Amino acid sequence: MSLREPDAPVVAPVGRAATAALIRAKRTRRFLEGPIGPTLARLAAPNAIAMLVQAAMSISEAYFAGRMGVTALAGLALVFPLVTLTQALSAGAMGGAISSAIARALGAENTERAAGLVVVAWILGVSIACLSAVLMALFGPTIFGLLGGRGDAVQAALAYAAIFFPGCVSLWMCHSTLSVIRGTGNMFTPALMLVLVSAGSIPLSGAFGLGWGPFPALGISGLALGMVLAYGIGAIAALGYVLSGRAGLSLREGSVRPSPALFADILRxxxxxxxxxxxxxxxxxxxxxxxxxxxxxxxxxxxxxxxxxxxxxxxxxxxxxxxxxxxxxxxxxxxxxxxxxxxxxxxxxxxxxxxxxxxxxxxxxxxxxxxxxxxxxxxxxxxxxxxxxxxxxxxxxxxxxxxxxxxxxxxxxxxxxxxxxxxxxxxxxxxxxxxxxxxxxxxxxxxxxxxxxxxxxxxxxxxxxxxxxxx
Incomplete structure (x- = not known):
């Protein structure tokens, strides 16, 4: 069914994936034809709520670090700009580029290109995460020194970074996949998943950092571990959503191949x-x-x-x-x-x-x-x-x-x-x-x-x- 033929008869879909494809096509048509103001408002609300819950996650992490002492707070302050940058790149910069590329492909009714972009998004997410882990392993002490860190504060920052950066592949995969879903016009599902990830990260970080109940008290490293685990669970859920066809994109076709043009579309x-x-x-x-x-x-x-x-x-x-x-x-x-x-x-x-x-x-x-x-x-x-x-x-x-x-x-x-x-x-x-x-x-x-x-x-x-x- 063409997106430009809203009056065309709807053929009964066969299976969940086909139903999702029709829903995705309807969302894209609303982007192209629906009233701008109400459509924007409806799409923006869940995203704003998800971002506010993420802010609460950041505040809770600082609170837990404060319970560990001044050194942990200083270490968290040193590593915070790099964690913030990772979030900004994976969710906003590269994430926005992924959503944009997929939305443009769907606007042009090229679902095969959109499916190829999904695979490229995952390859880029894993690659950038691995690169950041290598850079931190090689230059971590130098970076924290340039940020003004000294002595025990640098050691605390390195302890956090030793868990966060090797594990940040979970953040990149989660945000990349949620950006794929946003590109199809579905804002509610990514927002809900992000709320659950952020809300889950708070008790996990507290448990591993402060040693609640049966959990070991890992200190500042536990704060990073809680976040990485929460995003890992979110990444698995988001990947399952896309691979099941619920996003309205089929990744089982033989034409789904990563090509230089698709990489260029996102990286540009x-x-x-x-x-x-x-x-x-x-x-x-x-x-x-x-x-x-x-x-x-x-x-x-x-x-x-x-x-x-x-x-x-x-x-x-x-x-x-x-x-x-x-x-x-x-x-x-x-x-x-x-x-x-x-x-x-x-x-x-x-x-x-x-x-x-x-x-x-x-x-x-x-x-x-x-x-x-x-x-x-x-x-x-x-x-x-x-x-x-x-x-x-x-x-x-x-x-x-x-x-x-x-x-x-x-x-x-x-x-x-x-x-x-x-x-x-x-x-x-x-x-x-x-x-x-x-x-x-x-x-x-x-x-x-x-x-x-x-x-x-x-x-x-x-x-x-x-x-x-x-x-």
Missing amino acids: VGLSASLNSVLTILTIVLMVGIVARFGEAALAGYGLGARLEFLMIPIIFGIGAAMTSMVGANIGAGKRDRGLAIAWIGSLAAATIVGGVGLLLAFMPDLWLRIFLSPEQAEPLAVGRAYFRTVAPFYFFFGLGLAMYFASQGAGRMMWPVVGSICRILIAIGGALALISLTDLGVQAVFIAIATGMLAYGVVIALAVRATRWR
Whole structure:
């Protein structure tokens, strides 16, 4: 049945796989013909919930590390940027590229190409996981030293990394397979699986880390083991879902062969998106180093502001992941104008939500800060208030740029999101260093540079998409 013939008679399917294929075709048709706003909202909600549960998983891990002592907390702080980068690459950068490629293939009604892309996605996931494990084994101490680690903190970070990176193949396989399912238009199943994985990781990490009940107390290594095991179970479930045909893709046909063109289809978008993720993490790491010059109170105040900025990402991802698949399907079907309309509607919605939160906190920063700080902690409170009053009004542009990044993944056009990220890091870092040396604004100079970088990020990407129309 053609996706462009909604009135054609439906032939009774034979078996679960055939039924799933018809459902998948119906989802793709909704991408191509359904009302944009309601479709985006319905697809975005489960993704946002899943990302919030993942945030809870991250918070619980820090709590468990705190129970083990300062050394474990310091070690976790050292390894956290690399764990975050692994998550960002597997779920967002390469994951988005996988969803985009499959959605474009299905939009063009090329199910054989979509099935081939599934196999390629798995090969890439395993390969990248193995590469990261080798790099960490060879250069782990050097990397943690460059991040400022010393002595016991580095040893704790290495203990975590010794479990996490060899086992991160479970994260890559889980996220790659969930991205395959998203590419078919099914957002609920990946979101549900991710919620279960994240929720399961919390007790597993606590049990292996702290030695609950019959479990051994493995310390910080146990935290990594709990996460790896939870994702391993999720990967098996996701693989079973796809291989059973429930995703609506058949992998049993003789034509399913990985080819250089299929690898190029994913890597063309995935490598650019990965660079974008690396630049985002690098920006945060460098800004922490600059703010640290002004003392612990400044670092604490900035850290609380940056933490809220991180929590905005799941909201944007919820809408962005839906846009990646919707835009991809429409680009594949030759409906560029509709793909652009989806991008603008979704991106402006994400920017409005995030911008609204930013404006609220610009006027009432204590709504967030007083969750963590008491009135007696006057100095970090003052720094946090300065951060929100300076930076939070520009959250709109941060949301706009990041949402357009996800939409551009769907279109397979990643040059301008990368340019936007480069502009952001250059302005934020260069501007901060220049203002610190030329003025007596202190840490306020850093916040002005961060806000200007956010403004440039959103404006550059939005104007480029409007001017080029992804051509």
